[in-house]
Amino acid sequence: MKRFLISALVLLVAGWSIAATHDEDGSRLWLRADSVNTAAAITGVKGTAMAELQTFWQGGPVTLKRQKGLAKDGYTIKSQNGKTVIAAASDAGLLYGAYHLLRLQQTGQGIASLDISEQPFYDLRILNHWDNPNGTVERGFAGRSIFLNPDPARMKMYGRANASVGINGTVLNNVNAKPEVLSTESLQKSKEIADLLRPYGIRVYLSINFASPIRIGGLQTADPLNADVVRWWKDKVNEIYRIIPDFGGFLVKANSEGEPGPQDFGRTHADGANMLADVLKPHDGVVMWRAFVYKPQSSDRANQAYEEFMPLDGQFRDNVIIQVKNGPIDFQPREPYSPLFTAMQKTPMMVEFQLTQEYLGAANHLVYLAPMWQEFFSFVKPASLRAMAGVANIGDNINWCGHHFAQANWYAFGRTAWNPSLTPQDIAEEWLEQTFSLSATATNSPLSTLCSQLIHVMLASREACVNYMMPLGLHHIFAGSHHYGPEPWYSPRGVRADWTPPYYHKADSIGLGFNRTLSGSANVKQYPAELCSLYNDINTCPENLLTWFHHVPWDHRMSSGRTFWDELCLKYDDGVREARHFLTVWDALQPYVDCQRFGEVQRKLRIQARDAEWWRDACLLYFQTFSHRPIPQDVEHPVHNLDEMMKFRIPISMYENPESGYTK
Ligand code: GCV
Secondary structure (H helix, E strand, C coil), X not given: XXXXXXXXXHHHHHHHHHHHCCCCCCCCCCCCCCCCCCCCCCCHHHHHHHHHHHHHCCCCCXXXXXXXXXXXXXXXXEEECCEEEEEECCHHHHHHHHHHHHHHHHCCCCCCCCEEEECCCCCEEEEECXXXXXXXXXXXXXXXXXXXCCCHHHHHHHHHHHHHCCCCEEXXXXXXXXXXXXXXXXXXXXXXXXXXXXXXXXXXXXXXXCCHHHHCCCCXXXXXXXXXXXXXXXHHHHHHHHHCCCCCEEEECCCCCCCCCHHHHCCCHHHHHHHHHHHXXXXXXXXXXXXXXXXXXXXXXXXXXXXXXXXXXXXXXXCEEEEEECCCCCCCCCCCCCCHHHHCCCCCEEEEEECXXXXXXXXXXXCCCHHHHHHHHCCCCHHHCXXXXXXXXXXXXXXXXXXXXXXXXXXXXXXXHHCCCCCHHHHHHHHHHHHHCCCCCCCCCHHHXXXXXXXXXXXXXXXXXXHHHCCCCCXXXXXXXXXXXXXXXXXXXXXXXXXXXXXXHXXXXXXXXXXXXXXXXXXXXXXXXXXXXXXXXXXXXXXXXXXXXXXXXXXXXCCCCCEHHHHHHHHHHHHHHHHHHHHHHHHHCHHXXXXXXXXXXXXXXXXXXXXXXHHHHHHHHXXXXXXXXXXXXXXXXXXXXXXXXXXXXXXXXXXXXXXXXXXX
């Protein structure tokens, strides 16, 4: 009897947390509502909207109404006296409206008198998968490709997840594209996926290999101005549309990192892109032509995309969109925006963000990316772009993204592409509440305080990562083979210079950083005049980009009054302290999170904190061999040994997540 009483008391006290400890594997993402009904089998996008509401909506009757005059994919939601009407000009709009309503329910918001009007900022909100036909995913840290043997249940969840945040397109394969992607057999596979995703308003796209006419077409050339080549593409495109009538178009990586392109035949990017655009045009297809180009001969990799593309401004067809990575180099923890965005005024452009954390701790580090995108949009006006692409962080891992918190980046990408003015905090709050049932809104409770701290962790995580990896404008000092850990010393003979860190950090006895000022590579000149002069002067250049634009003397005086060297040490150390703090915040949430997800996230946060030390110690000890200055007293001194760190290897390929990070 006594034992019973004690257990009852424990149950009472633990009350809700017992419910919360029911294990979850993350496979339901942010769509964790339990079904309240079984939906009738209905087809089409409107059918999906009806089925979602029948299955999950717990409120009064909802009417879905097609209404002219509303924006494409936009919708209104109005409710009164327990009745709700969702109106939209298209079925996709109705689906987005349905998900909006369900989101309100799931985040516990009032639904009694709604008067909502929404429309997406961008027409094209698209994921780029870097999936290979053999099932590997380039820079994929969450397992193998979900498209290899598409499982209908998994595809359904993928469709729901994307539609719930407004994503309406997906490129199924790697930009390093195998020509076989366009074989009839492979197109039939893409058709299967397109059929499964169509009910969610998602169109499929393919990355193509520019040499396909040679490699699978048996032609001698892939010259975009050659009549046989044009005919080959025309026939291929017609075949694609016979198989997939709503096919979206092509994504192209050309003359970049060994991929073929029009320059191989003495033609320009515009010649190549326009030829494809012309054959896609009658089908309403688009060409997303990437500007990620750089050649070993150039003195500054950051200058190259601009040098190749600016002369072509205004020469592209109207169904070509130039897809530009957010920064001029390559998805670094921090880069200035790519100057092409403000320079190319006569060409439709779209930004490519990377959700998969190739340079941000892969699927081991909690790094919430919405603040990085917000920073980008503080320089590049959202309205100056045509569309938004995100390199997906999705694989066949049970929790989709390898790290439960990496799901937030998929979620935030969709929400930001729908509305770039949503704040990272708003997005984090709605994601957290739906994904972990953790809400910071209930006032004065210990839980809400913890939730606020967790939101803060998310919001601070990108800056923390910058600090423990490469503060003050440092970039590309990653390990040569895997882009996960530090290897600022990596410079083997025979490897092209712009694939080695010393090319970027240029450490010497004078200082650290790449001189991109007018006295250096003149990269600053690619920015508008105001920014050019701001960046050009070491005393006005924002400190978070200092070594990006300047070779900074070790004793340069920073705004804090410290020397540059001391500041560098402090920043690295700040990053480590923050990473440790993330773990402390998470640990306190243990009673409120199911055991499985709690344990999995905790394990990752421990790796992150250890890796942060690895980064700090490796970089500071290595740079100290140039600066010859002591590490300041108020900074935690390295706990590792440089020689040992220089020998440490993580034997992974570019298709894997490093299981444990730094393990010495
Ligand atoms: C798909 C970087 C990555 C490559 C990637 C390339 C690109 O170089 O390391 O894996 O290739 O960017 O975006 O094309």
